[in-house]
Amino acid sequence: MVNLLWLFLMLSGVIIAMIKGRAEAVTAAVLEGAKTAVDTSFGLIAIIAFWLGVMRVAEAAGLVEFLSRLVRPLVRLLFPGLPPNHPAVGAIILTLAANILGLGNAATPAGLAAMREMQKLNPHPEEATPAMCTFLALNTACLTLVPTTVIGIRALYGSREPAAIIGTTILATACGMTVAVLADAVLRRFYPKSK
Structure with a gap:
């Protein structure tokens, strides 16, 4: 449908x-758009x-492992259906860490690895599990502490204060993540997974 819309436009x-x-x-x-796309x-x-x-260095230094230990209780709370040491848990934590850092x-x-691992536990492969839905909601609306890509784009286009958006980004993404997690929990009660 979107392709048809673009074609029409x-x-x-x-x-x-x-x-x-x-x-x-x-x-x-067309030429100006192509030039801008290449430069960006x-x-x-x-x-x-x-x-x-930086993420690789943090991983090698043990920072990602430290962060995963900090976040693991929250992940266990949000994903009670996953076994504690399942590979999906590590992939979920790594995805959330990258999103928090704006990457x-x-x-x-x-995120794809987390979904593949959760699919292995899925008794009904044609349906998404509750853990998959929760992960999708979190991944889509994750808290971002340092919006690195947006800061980079702002710097690239000559912003005098490219990092000025950090506070509003934290507030907006915190609100978005809170709403996503609450909506996931509420909708799960109204629409329980069919057996």
């Missing part, structure tokens, strides 16, 4: 530009590579 833009005799504006916009991508590659390196790109592989 692009075709209607080209057709209207041709009707108005401004086809060169479409070409100029190169800037983001540097930022993401740096923070992924959504680094969180993706760990």
Whole structure:
């Protein structure tokens, strides 16, 4: 559906530009958009590579393990159906840690690994388990303490204070995560998993 919407928007833009005799504006916009995308991508590659390196150093220094010990009781509370030392728990913690540090790109592989591990415990593979739903809600609306990617984009485009968004980001993501966890808990009571 989204692909059809994009196709409609692009075709209607080209057709209207041709009707108005401004086809060169479409070409100029395409080239400018492509240039902006490449420039932004190169800037983001540097930022993401740096923070992924920081994440690796933190992992090697034991910081991720320390964080996982701190967060493990909360994970046990939110995911009571998972065995305590199951590989999914570690992947969930790593995903949450990456999201908290604003590294959504680094969180993706760990999130996929967590879902694969939870699927192995799923007695009904065609349905999502409650743990999968909780993880999806948490992953989508996770608390972010340092929005590294957004700070990098703001710095890339010349913001005088690229880190000025940290306070509002913490507040907004804390509210979002709280609502996601509460909605997950409330909806689970109203719509229990079918046996």
